[in-house]
Amino acid sequence: MELLFAYFESKSRLILSDAEKELISAKFRSKHVRKRQYLLQEGDVCKYFSFIDHGAARTYSVDEKGNEHILHFGIEGWWMGDHESFTHDIPSRLNIDTFEDTHFLTITKDSLQELIEKIPAVAITIKTIYNQRAISAEKRIHAAISLTPEERFQELRATYPDFLQRFPLGQIASYLGISIKTLGRIRSGGK
């Protein structure tokens, strides 16, 4: 829980009291997912949002031909979940699985709402991350529709340098929407 407490304090710039920490601990559940196992499978409703305490995961869809398309990566300090499914209780079109043994801290919609109402640091944090999600989603849309493969790779390297250490190249290529061959060419040419 220490990473989650530090996360709320750093995002909100408020200090959590012991009582607030206790309430947060009571509302989040630990969930251990072994390497290459699912946190969420297509067709299921996303019942909780999940904070990565330790590990690495991805959100992806699978098209009719069986090709995977990666929407998001996540590492320590990131949230995983399907917003639409979580908000509207509808089956998800997405899958979430792990690259390594991963420890998630999960929370349901009702419990999150309770924490937002009772703990200012949580309320401020959630507001901040919704805004940051909107910003990073805008950037990702911009990159997908208007940047060249080279530019998309440079932007990824500048914005999330950790990703290049934590995820296999084939996965990075899928995230960027390019072939692994093109990615290899960009990396060797771009250094």
Place this chain on the structure above:
Amino acid sequence: MELLFAYFESKSRLILSDAEKELISAKFRSKHVRKRQYLLQEGDVCKYFSFIDHGAARTYSVDEKGNEHILHFGIEGWWMGDHESFTHDIPSRLNIDTFEDTHFLTITKDSLQELIEKIPAVAITIKTIYNQRAISAEKRIHAAISLTPEERFQELRATYPDFLQRFPLGQIASYLGISIKTLGRIRSGGK
């Protein structure tokens, strides 16, 4: 202002008092932008978020070759603005201009914050639209990286049927990231 009041009431499911309406009226400014004129130009800081009271607009970027890439369309009841620029006071990479004479209701960050603190209907609405933005951005990322041009067009037609009436075909093609020739083929084949 009537559309904006109705918007806050419908999104929040609360009724605005006369005093609240008065405060909202005092904080929003009217801005008329003639057809094909800018609301925001690349390099400027996005100082306010803008609600479309009447008209039609688009958000787009221009790449080094001078090609336009459309990120968003907006019509009555939609908001236009660059989240990242607005939140962090940094120059925008985006342009916003209009397809017809457009009446915006604009608000600065400080005024929006004041309304959020004083008017529950505004606070609930802003929270709701942040979440909806996150959901629609996820869908747009999903469409951009994993759907075929045909599927992207079908999803647009199902989700925003108005867009096909309000925006030129060449603009729709740019939004979908396909050529106008491909869009023509899809439309004639898909009916």
